[in-house]
Amino acid sequence: MLDISLLTWAATIGFIVLLLAVDLVLAAARPHHVGFKEATAWSVFYIAVAIGFGIWFGLQYGNAAGTEYFAGYIIEKSLSVDNLFVFVIIMSTFAVPDKHQHKVLVFGIVLALIMRAVFIALGASLISLFSFTFLLFGLLLLYTAIQLFRHRDEDPDIESNLMVRGARRFLPVSDGYIAGRLFAKEDGRRVVTPLFIVLVAIGSVDLLFALDSIPAVFGVTEEAYIVFTANAFALLGLRALFFLVKGLLDRLVYLSAGLAVILAFIGVKLILHWAHVDLDESIPEISTPLSLGVVLGVLVVATVASLIKTRGVPEAKAHAGSLTATKVKRERERDDRR
Template structure:
């Protein structure tokens, strides 16, 4: 059950809905490549909005829900940044014109929100009835963390999934875009444009994103309201972040390592909670292992901030070192 007052929850949903409509369907519907200034303004606005929201939650519901929100938001935001790598690859693979990429992202983010909302409802229902599912969530996150460390989850090129391959076989799809249209006519014959395939690629990829993000957020809070708001605030401004970081994403070399630490930590935390609250016939004589410590909320936030912040700082330092080395090499060559 949520510790947040109902009136505050209703007001939050109204404000977030307005944010989303304006961000995606008013600003986002105008086909253009946003400037660096525009991107920074939008990102700063939504980051400040998330910080203020957490402060208001602290005032109306207490410190625990607020810290859970900050932890969840930072984790989801970090995962969203990592997922931008895949968006870049998809856009490049399907040669989406720059001027249309903002529109594609608008649709993709909307699909992501809907899918995450469905996964949150399913996850909350499962946790309410089967607390042992934390073992599965925890193991999944630990495996994902190991893949990030070993590079097993590294997508250097996009591979079409079975749905899109089947679609190409049964539908007429043109090779050229026609603005934002899904259908076009060439020589009197109707074709679907590549935009349809791009939407499906983004949408089906978002399903995989939800598999990563939802177990992670439920490892930090069991409150569906906090889970949902953390995801919404993480998705707001993602369009602008895509354009701002598009050329720099490949330089955030240590971000996967920082994310692996966060996901591994949350995975262990989930398993510890499952051991603490479940009776398993093959462990401790069928009794819950009550001596297993519970990880405090503040520690989760500290680990997330230090891991992501440390990974970002290390990436920036390495990028500067490489730039300096390359500058010295150019000077010597001259």
């Protein structure tokens, strides 16, 4: 285990909070449509920060630790692209105006970081107490991979989300987006705006993604510090990446299938690690460098195959994938049975 001092933890968290604060101030002070040039500049900046941190971390704590960080970062970055699919669906479902999308994304990233911090602390505690936690994480990832692959050509049904339906049922909602506020007064009564419902939707989606992404990154490292920083730096660039690639997301038709393969691979890696530790040390393990190579290889193949597919079949459209059959598909299957 690495000896990460409290000062290092505090400095890292402080730096991440500072970056988030800058995003929040920009979102609140100047709501605007984020153009391609601005999105590109911020994306390059956040990737440079993540790479710079990884180089420093490798020099400070050794090449093995640096490799684990970069492997975790790439895994989280690839999974975060699936987040973007769902964010696009949410923005479209609730017709969020362009000038308020910046704010929604920043709040979504903050919620995601908080949830991931909780799951990281919980996961690290379970791993330190029970080695079979690796088996549970591995089985969870295998189940997720199978479900994601089965429903890779579907999108999540946001309107039927339990938290969204609950918010709509028990809270008075205004008709329009009132100056980008979450709460307002309408006809003399306090109401929530559709922006609040959007944040509820994004928060519930963040919770589901945290359940998958945290076990996935624990597949390449047991260090809570590496898990946290890999997640944080992957998420920090998510806002800029959304505006940069949202027009290209429809072309990544094989991304969900690729992510399913990555999750299944990491699930097998976790199960082998558990078997090596608890059953028989002769059972082979999958190394972190090999994991990094497999993840990068799958992402490259999925991306190239997607671009070739959409070039030959322009009407082909990518989907975020779902862990359960969506309402639309269930209704279609019910009609087919009739």
